[in-house]
Amino acid sequence: MAARDAGSGTVDEDRAGRTGRRGQRLNRNRLLETALHIVDQHGVDALTMRRIATELQVDPMTIYRHVKNKDALLDGVVEQLWSQVWPQGPDSEEWKAVLSHLGRGLRDVMMRHPSAGPLLLSRPVLPGSALVVLKHALDVVKDAGFTEQEAATIVRCVSSVALSDSALRVTYELPQRPHNASGEPDPEQLISLTQLLPPDTPPDLVRVAWTICPPLETDDDFGFTLDLIVAGAEHLRNRA
Amino acid sequence: MAARDAGSGTVDEDRAGRTGRRGQRLNRNRLLETALHIVDQHGVDALTMRRIATELQVDPMTIYRHVKNKDALLDGVVEQLWSQVWPQGPDSEEWKAVLSHLGRGLRDVMMRHPSAGPLLLSRPVLPGSALVVLKHALDVVKDAGFTEQEAATIVRCVSSVALSDSALRVTYELPQRPHNASGEPDPEQLISLTQLLPPDTPPDLVRVAWTICPPLETDDDFGFTLDLIVAGAEHLRNRA
């Protein structure tokens, strides 16, 4: 509304700003936080160098002082997401617990940042924050009696499932509803899902989409997936 | 080199074209094929309405006659990829074989179109071609004695792993090498991988990256992953 800000910048900018501490000196961390914030609120497509700049009240070119280019920026966001996976050191050295922790941690990140999922899956370069987490899991599984190749397969399996299980879902595009224990479709959600599919989709296939991508998966549901993988791993170990 | 084409279009355009049958009447299928071709050869970022248009020797706006907008185009490419998963009807009704077939089919698509991986994982809407494949797997697994929820979890697990197992890898960014059975790093590939990681990555973490994302995975390696999931599923069934 007010046009007063249009004048040449003054020191006041350092502490003002409607939505908080906008005028702070820019650093890499604040840059990545803002980027992630934009992704969370408006989707990956809205993540634009120019948009970040206006969000930070900064010249677009200033961003390039903290990040080589847009690809590096996206890598930075991914790095930041992985760093959320293991906020505390692990308490247990039991391999099953460590795998569950890894799976749940990764999946929690996906649930907290649903729009960032594709980002996590499209950048093959593993940031250091990911390698630290994976190294621990790898070491614990190896110590439990698996070969290095087996351990790698198991850890990769848990990570893959945690990452793309949520990517396969449409949960966040459907209206949120209180969980319906019966497993029967909530009518309103079913309508929304139907509208997401091609209009000529036959009813039995709509039903398949509902079954494969149920909205609002309970934690136990994902627990079942983790149990399955851990049980499979143990079975293959006992066989050798 | 020759500037002769610059004149007003003639009927000749319908059959000429340096690289083949460029002047054909455009239809949705040819459009999607060309789009996938561009993705395969130059990556997702190169997939541009304007680039497709020049590739097809067509006005950019003509594309919008076959596809609502760019998002719909991407959905179309994903639909086409899923339709490659099950080229023949299944011979077996045995649930383990069907799950393996699903996993391998999906993974083969990923291997054939490595750059398209992120695309498959970023479009939550499941195209009809995917639902058909998933429905069959779902039905067979249900008939094998699993509840619908269990069947859904198992099918989703296989799909997730097949999809993002390859997405986690960097294979296609490393120089291709004959497979090295020892599992020890090929020096040239190791150097390439190291350069992909942040320059200050400590050696033990480079090693983790190598272990988690080994280049040129053998088929047996993925077979181990599938066996693991199937064994886990059976274990959980026997328990109930």
Place this chain on the structure above:
DNA sequence: ACCTGAACACCGTTCAAGT
């Protein structure tokens, strides 16, 4: 030397002008 922002070569899509 550092920082800025005008300018460039794109992009997806609208829409008015042609047939």
Place this chain on the structure above:
DNA sequence: ACCTGAACACCGTTCAAGT
């Protein structure tokens, strides 16, 4: 009525001009 392509509102990034 259908088709076309000029024009619009963006985008990432370069680079010359400022301090």
